[in-house]
Amino acid sequence: MAQVTIAAPVRRFGETTRSDKWWIQPLVVAAGLGLFVAYSTWAAFQGEYYHSGPYLSPFYSPELFGDSPHAWFGPKPAVWPAWLPWSPAFLILGIPVGFRLTCYYYRGAYYKAFWADPPNCAVGEPRASYLGERSFPLIIQNVHRYFMYLAVVFIGLLAHDAWKGLWFTDSATGVTSFGVGVGSLVLMTNVTLLGGYTFGCHSLRHLVGGLADQLSAAAPLRQSTYDCVSCLNRRHMLWAWMSLVWVGFTDVYVRMCAMGIWTDFRLL
Amino acid sequence: METATFRIWRGNADGGEFKEYSTEITDGMVVLDAVLQIQAAAANDLAVRWNCKAGKCGSCSAEVNGNPRLMCMTRMDTVPTDQPVAIEPMQTFPSIRDLVTDVSWNFTVKQGIPPFTPRPADAPDGTWRMQQRDVNRVQEFRKCIECFLCQDVCHVLRDHRKHDEFIGPRFLVYAAALEMHPLDVADRVEELAEADGIGYCNITKCCTKVCPEEITITDNAIIPLKERVVDRLYDPISKLLRMFR
Structure with missing residues (x-):
């Protein structure tokens, strides 16, 4: 590495000659992410109104233990300490949260929005010291690919939820039949947007082909997969925001239907 | 007027x-x-x-x-x-x-990166064979005109003055062009992690935004290199798989 003597910066926090409204972008990101974190935390702690008919909120899927018909292994485990708040969401929410928290796009976005590191491009920072992602704690961000593996499994589970959202049971006769409600479309849109985000992941792009210098020698399927992931990756930020907004809305929709505030209209 | x-x-x-x-x-x-x-x-x-x-x-x-x-x-x-x-x-x-x-620091940094090291020639006449598909990926990086605007906007250099520990986006692009080249056999991954300080990059994408050649610096060069570093240094499964190759 080249050894040079370059004078220390003298710029203060927020100092810049930029004449545009550079603070709007980090402010919007902070507001958007802050709002989502606040709502999703509140929703996770509710532990009720997370399912309605065939619909299950994505914040609670998969429901490993719980009281709804969607639960895999029955009600809350007896070993769960009485003093500890309980919600089926607590068991699974760490995976999508970890996936987004370590996502390459979100990292850059929230470093700017919440840590002002930097507040925006070519704008002075509040701190002189800097460790980056090469030492603790941010070196942990390198775990992203493991969250990605789990997130891919979740896409399959959410697709299954969307499929189940097409089968309605008549409460009078107990007969289950195919149908499409507005909620079905909400769930299908949710898994589509989450899929677009997850399958455009930078770590996935690396693992399906980016690690190879001669992809032309790989199987055609692998080459096509790399092209597809790269295609989604080009709009990773867009997918990230669309899926974030929609997954929150999906929970709102299911919650409103479960509380009887909204009626789920059947289209078919 | x-x-x-x-x-x-x-x-x-x-x-x-x-x-x-x-x-x-x-x-x-x-x-x-x-x-x-x-x-x-x-x-x-x-x-x-x-x-x-x-x-x-x-x-x-x-x-x-x-x-x-x-x-x-x-x-x-x-x-x-x-x-x-x-x-x-x-x-x-x-x-x-x-x-x-004075941008001479950049040229000194460049000299420290292991140069293009091709594998032995594919043909008796000393030539190689490459597939266009494999070259396309690194072709983007070769558009760089070395204006050093990406170096200028990078807060690791601009605000934190890590010139002695971080090579900056321009040279991560340069390293990516070599590292991902289908003919190159040199190994720069550990150097990228240690001496070149790729971990300092916190993906603000400012370098990509200012690039006049519209090179997708962060997504196509830096993050793929970061992933190679993860493969080599941090991912236990990758390490395990390498032992059996």
Whole structure:
């Protein structure tokens, strides 16, 4: 590495000659992410109104233990300490949260929005010291690919939820039949947007082909997969925001239907 | 004809200040035209580096209203002139005089990166065979004109002055062009992690935003290199799989 003597910066926090409204972008990101974190935390702690008919909120899927018909292994485990708040969401929410928290796009976005590191491009920072992602704690961000593996499994589970959202049971006769409600479309849109985000992941792009210098020698399927992931990756930020907004809305929709505030209209 | 006011930084490594100049703006002008007009009419001793005036030599890098830009590629009709237009040299490199900075650190860094090391020739005549598909990926990186705007905007260099520990986005692109080349067999991954300091990059994408050649620096060069570093140093499954290869 080249050894040079370059004078220390003298710029203060927020100092810049930029004449545009550079603070709007980090402010919007902070507001958007802050709002989502606040709502999703509140929703996770509710532990009720997370399912309605065939619909299950994505914040609670998969429901490993719980009281709804969607639960895999029955009600809350007896070993769960009485003093500890309980919600089926607590068991699974760490995976999508970890996936987004370590996502390459979100990292850059929230470093700017919440840590002002930097507040925006070519704008002075509040701190002189800097460790980056090469030492603790941010070196942990390198775990992203493991969250990605789990997130891919979740896409399959959410697709299954969307499929189940097409089968309605008549409460009078107990007969289950195919149908499409507005909620079905909400769930299908949710898994589509989450899929677009997850399958455009930078770590996935690396693992399906980016690690190879001669992809032309790989199987055609692998080459096509790399092209597809790269295609989604080009709009990773867009997918990230669309899926974030929609997954929150999906929970709102299911919650409103479960509380009887909204009626789920059947289209078919 | 419209008149615009410019605040141009005048000074050297010991210090300086912004000085105001006014000049007439005509259709089709770029910022460099205005600066050269000022140099001709009002500030004959103004130091400004430029060459091709076509966005290909990377000489006229500066900061226009705080944004790292090539002056020759910044049209005046994209710059608000209701307020004085601030023009200053790149902040990441030592000032020589006025708008000219000493970018020699970059060339020293480049010399430290292991050069292109091709595998043995594929054919008896000493030539190689490559697939277009494999070359396409690194072709993007070769568009770089070494204007060093990405180095200028990178906060690791600009604000934290990690010049001794971090090679910056330009040379991560350069390393990616070599590392991902289908013929290259040199291994730069551990050096990228240690001496080159790739972990300092926190993916703000500022380098991508300022690149006049529109190279997708962060997504196509830096993050793929970061993933290779993860493979080598941090991912236990990758390490395990390598043991059986």
